Amino acid sequence: MPPMPTASWMLATPRAVLYAEQRRPLPLAAEPRPGQFARAARTAEEALRHAPAGCAVVGALPFDERTAAILALARPRCRPRPPAGRHAPGPAAVDLRGDPGYLEAVGAAIDACRARTVQKVVLARSLLIPGPTPDDAPALLDRLLRQQPDAYVFCVDVGNLRLLIGASPELLLSRTGNRLLLNPLAGSARRHADPAEDAAAARALLGSPKDRCEHGIVVTELGRQLDPLCTELHIPARPSLKATGQLWHLSTTIRARLRHPAPSALALADLLHPTPAVCGAPREGARRLIEALESGPRGYYTGLVGWMDRHGDGQWVIALRCGELSPQGLLLHAGAGILAASDPEAELAETDVKLSTLLGVLALR
Numbered sequence: 001m002p003p004m005p006t007a008s009w010m011l012a013t014p015r016a017v018l019y020a021e022q023r024r025p026l027p028l029a030a031e032p033r034p035g036q037f038a039r040a041a042r043t044a045e046e047a048l049r050h051a052p053a054g055c056a057v058v059g060a061l062p063f064d065e066r067t068a069a070i071l072a073l074a075r076p077r078c079r080p081r082p083p084a085g086r087h088a089p090g091p092a093a094v095d096l097r098g099d100p101g102y103l104e105a106v107g108a109a110i111d112a113c114r115a116r117t118v119q120k121v122v123l124a125r126s127l128l129i130p131g132p133t134p135d136d137a138p139a140l141l142d143r144l145l146r147q148q149p150d151a152y153v154f155c156v157d158v159g160n161l162r163l164l165i166g167a168s169p170e171l172l173l174s175r176t177g178n179r180l181l182l183n184p185l186a187g188s189a190r191r192h193a194d195p196a197e198d199a200a201a202a203r204a205l206l207g208s209p210k211d212r213c214e215h216g217i218v219v220t221e222l223g224r225q226l227d228p229l230c231t232e233l234h235i236p237a238r239p240s241l242k243a244t245g246q247l248w249h250l251s252t253t254i255r256a257r258l259r260h261p262a263p264s265a266l267a268l269a270d271l272l273h274p275t276p277a278v279c280g281a282p283r284e285g286a287r288r289l290i291e292a293l294e295s296g297p298r299g300y301y302t303g304l305v306g307w308m309d310r311h312g313d314g315q316w317v318i319a320l321r322c323g324e325l326s327p328q329g330l331l332l333h334a335g336a337g338i339l340a341a342s343d344p345e346a347e348l349a350e351t352d353v354k355l356s357t358l359l360g361v362l363a364l365r
């Protein structure tokens with residue numbers, strides 16, 4: 001099999017690797033502006049109306065409108081995903097020597113939740129690992145694909161010599177005709193190499209009131225937004241578990257049938273993004289806290305990576321467990337959902353484990 005193409009855009013689902021080497025950028029505003037996601041969705045729908053069969057719009061949307069969306073018309077190709085490598089849960093959380101700024105921000109977020117300014121806010125931190133460069137992308141992606149066989153592994157050229165790479169467990173949405181599938185995740189616990197300890201961690205997560213509440217906020221909000229658009233909406237009453245190599249997550253699979261005319265995959269993404277799994281609730285209050293408490297714009301971390309075809313079908317994955325490769329190194333990001341009941345040290349430890357998804361592929365170099 002030829003080496004994984006790193007040019008432009010790649011998204012591996014658990015079954016196949018989609019990639020696009022030749023891309024024609026859509027005429028989106030270079031400067032981000034309010035309403036850019038809705039405009040991007042309309043521009044994509046229009047471009048696809050005139051595009052030859054087999055074309056799709058591929059790209060990445062940022063977390064918020066301080067960063068520009070990147071969408072292009074392309075002819076994606078598909079190939080089998082490489083086989084999973086042998087891997088045990090882990091690697092163990094790396095000693096990242098704390099992050100006093102993050103602990104302070106989490107403390108402020110907990111205060112805001114206790115004062116009922118917000119119910120939940122997802123706060124993130126960053127870590128620059130000098131050394132790796134965009135030239136390392138093929139090797140890193142290959143390891144991610146093998147180490148995280150169930151993850152959505154992605155690579156997107158986001159401009160200025162930067163590649164966004166990651167292995168996300170979270171599907172925002174997949175639309176096929178009038179059928180819609182979503183898989184929100186929220187609520188996490190670290191995995192363990194010992195199977196009994198690992199199973200106990202999973203059980204504790206399922207029974208944790210704090211994590212159930214954190215997860216419930218996401219599912220309730222998605223249900224509220226989807227209800228008017230659907231003729232059928234199936235939301236399980238209780239979450240299940242989803243495992244990555246490093247973490248257990250509370251997970252809900254939402255299935256729906258869209259009313260006619262069904263909004264396109266990108267129009268749905270514009271409506272639902274950012275969910276409380278990556279922003280918080282209520283959305284605007286959480287967004288203001290994120291702007292006040294995080295060190296700068298998130299860029300494409302907690303944004304979306306995906307594709308849409310001329311029928312409006314597509315898949316959009318949340319850009320998690322990811323980082324930006326540039327000549328300066330790999331800038332990693334990870335966040336955690338903060339509630340009134342959060343413990344700052346535990347939230348910091350959770351972000352360490354999330355960072356270890358990508359640190360794991362660097363450690364093997």
Ligand SMILES: C=C(O[C@H]1C=CC=C(C(=O)O)[C@@H]1O)C(=O)O
Pocket residue numbers: 122124170185186187188249276277278320321333334335336337354
């Ligand atoms: C914000 C992140 O994860 C989200 C997705 C799953 C579980 C999460 C949590 O338990 O906090 C987060 O909501 C991240 O990985 O950086």
